[in-house]
Amino acid sequence: MRINVILSLVVASFAASLHAQSLAPQPKMGAPLNGLSPAELTRFNNGRNDFTRVFQAADGLGPIFNRTNCASCHNNPVGGPGSIKVFRFGFDDGKNGFDPLTALGGTLLQGQTINIAASEVIPPEANVVAQRVTPSALGLGLIEAIPDAAIAARETNPPSPTVSGRVHWVHALENPTGPLRAGRLGWKAQLPTSLSFSADATQNELGITNRLLPTENAPNGNIALLNQFDTVADPEDGPNAQGLHFIDRIDDFQRFLAAPPQTPRSGMTGEALFNQVGCANCHSTSYTTSNDPGLESALRNKVIKPYSDFLLHDMGTAADFIADGDAGTQEMRTPPLWGLRTRNPLWHDGRVTGGSLQARILGPGGVIAQHNAFGSESVPSATAFLALSSADQLRVVAFLDSLGRAEFDGNGDGVRDHLDLPGFLQAQAAGATNPDLPSAVYDYDQNGFVNGQDLAVFAALYEEDCNGNGISDLQDVLSGFRSDANANLVADECEFCQPNLGFSGAGTLAMRICGDNLTLANSRGTFEVSGGPANALTLVAIGIGSNPTPIIGAEILVPMMPLAALVDFLVTDANGRIRLPVLGGGNLPVSSWVFQAAAFDGVTWDFSNALQVDVGGF
Numbered sequence: 001m002r003i004n005v006i007l008s009l010v011v012a013s014f015a016a017s018l019h020a021q022s023l024a025p026q027p028k029m030g031a032p033l034n035g036l037s038p039a040e041l042t043r044f045n046n047g048r049n050d051f052t053r054v055f056q057a058a059d060g061l062g063p064i065f066n067r068t069n070c071a072s073c074h075n076n077p078v079g080g081p082g083s084i085k086v087f088r089f090g091f092d093d094g095k096n097g098f099d100p101l102t103a104l105g106g107t108l109l110q111g112q113t114i115n116i117a118a119s120e121v122i123p124p125e126a127n128v129v130a131q132r133v134t135p136s137a138l139g140l141g142l143i144e145a146i147p148d149a150a151i152a153a154r155e156t157n158p159p160s161p162t163v164s165g166r167v168h169w170v171h172a173l174e175n176p177t178g179p180l181r182a183g184r185l186g187w188k189a190q191l192p193t194s195l196s197f198s199a200d201a202t203q204n205e206l207g208i209t210n211r212l213l214p215t216e217n218a219p220n221g222n223i224a225l226l227n228q229f230d231t232v233a234d235p236e237d238g239p240n241a242q243g244l245h246f247i248d249r250i251d252d253f254q255r256f257l258a259a260p261p262q263t264p265r266s267g268m269t270g271e272a273l274f275n276q277v278g279c280a281n282c283h284s285t286s287y288t289t290s291n292d293p294g295l296e297s298a299l300r301n302k303v304i305k306p307y308s309d310f311l312l313h314d315m316g317t318a319a320d321f322i323a324d325g326d327a328g329t330q331e332m333r334t335p336p337l338w339g340l341r342t343r344n345p346l347w348h349d350g351r352v353t354g355g356s357l358q359a360r361i362l363g364p365g366g367v368i369a370q371h372n373a374f375g376s377e378s379v380p381s382a383t384a385f386l387a388l389s390s391a392d393q394l395r396v397v398a399f400l401d402s403l404g405r406a407e408f409d410g411n412g413d414g415v416r417d418h419l420d421l422p423g424f425l426q427a428q429a430a431g432a433t434n435p436d437l438p439s440a441v442y443d444y445d446q447n448g449f450v451n452g453q454d455l456a457v458f459a460a461l462y463e464e465d466c467n468g469n470g471i472s473d474l475q476d477v478l479s480g481f482r483s484d485a486n487a488n489l490v491a492d493e494c495e496f497c498q499p500n501l502g503f504s505g506a507g508t509l510a511m512r513i514c515g516d517n518l519t520l521a522n523s524r525g526t527f528e529v530s531g532g533p534a535n536a537l538t539l540v541a542i543g544i545g546s547n548p549t550p551i552i553g554a555e556i557l558v559p560m561m562p563l564a565a566l567v568d569f570l571v572t573d574a575n576g577r578i579r580l581p582v583l584g585g586g587n588l589p590v591s592s593w594v595f596q597a598a599a600f601d602g603v604t605w606d607f608s609n610a611l612q613v614d615v616g617g618f
Helices: 007-021 038-051 140-144 148-156 194-204 223-229 246-255 269-276 357-362 367-371 379-386 390-401 418-430 438-442 452-461 473-479
Strands: 085-092 128-133 312-314 331-333 500-502 510-515 524-530 537-543 546-552 555-559 565-571 578-583 588-600 605-617
Touching: 038 246, 140 194, 140 246, 194 246, 269 390, 357 367, 357 390, 367 379, 418 438, 418 452, 452 473, 510 588, 510 605, 537 555, 546 605, 555 588, 555 605, 565 578
Parallel strands: none
Antiparallel strands: 085 128, 312 331, 500 605, 510 524, 524 578, 537 565, 537 588, 546 555, 588 605
8 A cells, every 4th residue: 555644744643652652762873862952962073073083193193002093993883892903911920910011011002103113012021912802982971970889789789699790999080089980991991981081092092192191102111212203292182272172072972972772672582581591690781870960961860771780700711811900810891782783893802703693692702602711700691591492592692683773774784774664564564573573673662563653753764865855765755745656665766767868858847757667577666747837738758769859949859750659638736747656567578668748838848858668577
């Protein structure tokens, strides 16, 4: 059945759906938080620009560094995790003593330099070398807004006797003499705030000193080399015209990054199994952010589901054996799982890489195998997981695959477009759904059915606009503004259009036939004339070939004479348009025809362009 809904009803249905369910669409990964003020959104966008800024030596880059901009590491999407790895090193004396070799440039190796003479290397004194992969900054402001007491409560009241996570209490770089804060950012939970995270990465990864970390890193601790090649005065990051430093601007971007979406939002059997086997003992589901009135409203008093306790846990032989402050060599912070579905590689050193998410979770050397490492606190949950049936293990993977999936993204490619429409129509026709079915991605309000309310929300979130009118193609179709003769929710003009032969005259009349390829069985399309006079008699000439012939002034008749047919009963509407469905396929050989329209305004004829129209097919 052809869908033809008035746009105002679509918008009203969308608004009613949101009101009834108290839901707002979840931002996609890399998008800003819902509820930002216009000024905050401007700060987010400006910060994003700075996050992608490429630094040069003249800006203070280096002299040793790892990358020239933030986005080269945090690139999946911008602000998210990445696949780039850096090296950490140190010396373990074998007696529970770890020396970070600070005097030799430890623990982070800066692998690039503005001059080869200042290159840093892993010193021979180091007997521990580990890699670290880029963590995600998505939802960073929400994580920062978790009260310290809420994180500490997971330590003092552990959910199971098999885990013993602990808070990494640290000072914020912006308040080094203030109260200790619960660390929550970085692989060792070594940082408590987004601003600390920004300042730390700016100095250590870019080599840009700033007001919180104003001292440059010397190549392997060699001050003479530093003095020779560090030619820009420290701190190299200073205020712009608005008084904001680089670290403030990228902090705006990171703090206002939305949490990754989760679709469906709840109810998957895989999550119940995830909890049952003990994964949630460390990957705790939810928190409520602080209700501090000093927080922006978009961050304040929000229920979030990061799937992490942000505590340090003993990971046994699967750890990195690098100490960081009070975080021991075998301790690692529980990483948040939100956004997991697109994260590749996995694990703190990126050792789990490639293939599908299922392979990265279940495969040899995959995440479950890493959790089952000797001495790790996670062995009991890994053992319980491995005792599940294969079908139940796949249900857990399906749940993990929901972490980062956008609503209505049926094929999971990160874009809500025409490729997702067939799945929506199938889900709508199927009737009932549930969170374990693939069709649940289209059940926005999770009422068990994919229906018109879900379609209204889908239209508002749809991301294609093939005619560039500023309205999504799906909204155009639902409003009737654009034709959809084949009822697939894709505007016909965005699909296959019959070849345009040109030769339109001096007027404005235009003709097109778009939709399905009309040589296919059961194909449908739309014949459309536009740009004509209102309520005008319109002729359509059809020929078996083309033979452009001047007729009247600049008007050229393209179909070959004698004409095969002349349609003489069409009249434009008040907007100068004609729309008619056309059928293709059938039990006839494919044949090619030439079509051209002409409209009469009471004084003269205006000829359209000509089309080559291929129809028929068995």
